[in-house]
Amino acid sequence: MRKVIYLMILATSAAFSQCPEGLITSEQNLVKNGDFEEGSTPFDSDYNEEELAGAGNYRITDDAYKFSPIYFKGKGEGNFMTVDGANGENMTVWSQKISVKKNTTYFFSCWTSTLNVKTGPPAVLQFSINGKLLDVPFKCPKKLNKWEQFFVLWNSEGTEEIEIRIVSQNPDWDGNDFGLDRIKFYECQEVKLKIVEDQPVVLRNVLFDTNSAVILESSFSELNELVGYLKRNKDKKIDISGHTDNVGSDAANQKLSDARAKSVMSYLVTNGIEETRMTAIGFGEEKPVDSNDTFEGRQKNRRVEFIIVK
Numbered sequence: 001m002r003k004v005i006y007l008m009i010l011a012t013s014a015a016f017s018q019c020p021e022g023l024i025t026s027e028q029n030l031v032k033n034g035d036f037e038e039g040s041t042p043f044d045s046d047y048n049e050e051e052l053a054g055a056g057n058y059r060i061t062d063d064a065y066k067f068s069p070i071y072f073k074g075k076g077e078g079n080f081m082t083v084d085g086a087n088g089e090n091m092t093v094w095s096q097k098i099s100v101k102k103n104t105t106y107f108f109s110c111w112t113s114t115l116n117v118k119t120g121p122p123a124v125l126q127f128s129i130n131g132k133l134l135d136v137p138f139k140c141p142k143k144l145n146k147w148e149q150f151f152v153l154w155n156s157e158g159t160e161e162i163e164i165r166i167v168s169q170n171p172d173w174d175g176n177d178f179g180l181d182r183i184k185f186y187e188c189q190e191v192k193l194k195i196v197e198d199q200p201v202v203l204r205n206v207l208f209d210t211n212s213a214v215i216l217e218s219s220f221s222e223l224n225e226l227v228g229y230l231k232r233n234k235d236k237k238i239d240i241s242g243h244t245d246n247v248g249s250d251a252a253n254q255k256l257s258d259a260r261a262k263s264v265m266s267y268l269v270t271n272g273i274e275e276t277r278m279t280a281i282g283f284g285e286e287k288p289v290d291s292n293d294t295f296e297g298r299q300k301n302r303r304v305e306f307i308i309v310k
Contacts, residue, residue, distance in 0.1 A: 023189060024222075031096060031184055036078075045094055046091045047086065051067075052067065053071070057083075058084070060079050064179060071177070072116055077181075081094065083115075083180060085168055085178065087172050087173040089167075093165075093180060095165040098163075104155065106153070106156065108134075109185075114146070114177070115144070116144075117142070119175055123140045123177065125150075126138065191222045203223070205219055208263075239278075240305075242303075243257055243288075244257050245288070245302050246298075257284050260304055261282050264306075
């Protein structure tokens with residue numbers, strides 16, 4: 001099987017994953033302590049853990065200012081890895097060993113920020129698995145205190161044990177100071193719509209462009225499963241609801257959630273489901289399922305779901 005590799009910068013959207021069409025990430029992150037809330041364990045690094053910055057040092061902290069009060073600026077949502085970049089290519093910033101399944105596609109991602117723009121250009125990083133660099137290097141944000149996500153898709157072929165790494169590709173130590181957080185390694189799995197009556201079912205693979213109610217084509221496979229279920233069970237009716245996080249105004253969130261719920265209903269009608277069997281309504285930010293204080297929590301709160309009604 002040919003290895004699949006894909007890299008891009010993500011814009012904030014309703015997405016839960018960026019697996020290939022028809023697949024979605026499992027809900028189990030295979031990386032241990034990828035958010036660094038447990039400190040500097042259990043990962044390896046070519047860098048040295050120190051209280052204060054210096055080329056080749058890192059510290060786990062919630063504020064980069066504590067690492068370098070003179071040069072660094074930046075905060076995360078809790079702890080993150082602050083790194084004072086060393087010169088030299090292929091320096092391992094972070095690595096961890098993981099067990100994987102054969103012939104399976106995986107989603108490997110991290111979030112980065114730039115901590116220092118006074119002394120030189122931002123850091124350049126790259127994903128690596130079993131010593132092989134994946135795709136092309138990516139540059140950290142040009143602005144301070146701005147987090148961006150990068151990811152790559154990788155197929156295991158016949159491999160079952162791997163070492164995943166994030167490496168520095170900046171050949172100089174000027175600038176090259178960055179934050180690293182929310183490291184994830186998920187299995188990409190087939191979309192399986194699990195319907196339980198009287199319980200909300202989140203459409204995890206139904207995605208939209210940012211601030212839009214236009215359904216992305218990659219969402220169709222999951223919606224088609226719902227179409228099939230409703231055609232097989234003509235006595236069933238559903239209530240569709242749209243939800244957002246708390247970013248933005250109440251009015252805008254209400255409008256967007258309502259429009260997205262109605263877009264889902266419109267898709268079902270277009271594919272042969274009677275409109276009289278459905279309702280669609282938006283609740284905006286009123287019904288979170290997780291905390292809006294973290295990225296992952298906000299991501300879960302941005303959703304469309306449905307429930308089977310009698």
